[in-house]
Amino acid sequence: MGSNKTRDIIFNPIIDRLVADDYYVINVDRNGIPFIAMEKIDPMRSISVGIAEQNMISVACGLALSGKRVVTYSSGPFAYLRAYDQLRNAMCLMNLPITVVVSSESRVSSRFGFTHHMTEDYQLLTLCPNLRFFNVADVATAHAISDYILSGVEGPTYVRLEFECDSDLQAVENPNLKKGFRTVRSGSGALILAQGCSVVTAYETAFVSQPAIIDVFGHPFDIDALYEEILKYKKVIVFDERQTIGGLGSEILGYANAHGICKQIVMVCVQQTQKLTETCGEREYWMRISGVDNAAIKAAVDGHSF
């Protein structure tokens, strides 16, 4: 927990191919070993814009419009909050092949408070045209995303890394980017659909029953195939460290509604309360008051049946 493993899986191959593949990496501020290493190789290819997320995305667009392979890196929610205009109206509108890598440092952000919580990136970014969205919860997914970046992304791509959760999940299925989800653990009775850190939280929770866990790490995902899985289970729970409205659960319910499927989906997602917006504490505290900790998912799985 709390390492830079997935970040390094993404960026180390880029360091190796920085010049040969004509990469440009733009970094908010100037932190992280990979970026210092890139500067030493070619300072013109490792660009710091300072603490200026809007300019980071704008500069990335200019480089992409000049035919360059561009990857940005920043931590916290500001790449999509402050620069949402640039993301939506420049990068995505022009369908530019830029990879925006964002690190969710939830242990730090729980201390810093609501402004630093990444609880709505899925909601905002999946509305942007042409964008592919990935949430990396483990090293296997990070390797798959790295291969995808190195093969040359075709359009705007957002990659959320989880600083706290870059674990070595022993998933039963390898990530297939086209499909956008994978079974992490087989089970019966209940199915947990999770993203990011919540995949790891569910994986590490000791349940009375043995629920299946599916990591919906990509968007767009094959929703028809996902629904085939959903319909196999009596109880389906969306578990996500994001807010409920407009999130994965809403999307799945929208599909069910459009197809005349009557299926109850339980949402175990971030509840926006005054406590959440006004208080801070350790990550465990944040997870508890947000309603997305082990106890919350355990109660949803092992608690009342319906």
Next chain:
Amino acid sequence: MNTKELAIKAHKLKVRSAEICVARGVGHITSALSCAEIMTVLYYSVMRYDRQNPEWPGRDRFVMSKNHGSVITYPILADIGYITEAFLNTFECDGSILGAHSKICVPGCEFSGGSLGIGLGVSCGMAWAAKNEKSERLVFCLAGDSECQEGSIWESIMFAGFNKLRNLVMIIDRNGEGCTDFIERTVDIEPLREKMEGFGWEYREVKDGHDINELLQVFSDLRERDSAKPLCIGARTIKGHGVPFLINKPWLHGQTPSGKDGELLLKLLKEEKYGLE
């Protein structure tokens, strides 16, 4: 082209832009009229491009950051031959790619705009790419003075100055008006020279941004400029230039008169003699 030919060209472009706006009753005609001479000098005297190939890699790049002024761009692209003259008549028609804001799907357009404060950063990226390729191509960015109230513009200004992007030329169309009011009554950008120089830019002022000679002079040495700094050209202009009843009325931003007022607009523009004496 000589000065007179450029002035005639600018006049024709203004009239044509107004015609396509009036025909649909939409478009930011006042914004287009404030930068018509700047655009004319850029496209017909300063910038390098290939009329046969809008994708020529060595071309200078032009980013219309104050993208609401794009309706002046379309007649230029038609005149160059990147789009057809007849295509101009589809402006703002259902299904047309020629909208009030230009998009990169239009041949010759380098940037999809409509949201202010983005174009200069994009230009920085283009300039950075050209610099690293050791290309001689220049990057021109036309921004509005009111657009300079956006914080992102200043991130880009600081970035370009610090990184000495000498191949970047930012032109600020200083018509003094925003969407609803004069900028001196909202948030003024003065003292612009001191600000730009403080951020590591060279700054040049054009007293009359509709004077072809003055514009030619300020752009005359761009490729031989003995400076490592990016260049900012602040051009004093008049929003709605050439049409007296549109001038000094910032609340007309984004509006094009139609009906009899539209006819009057075209009549006044066609009768305009500015720069032709």
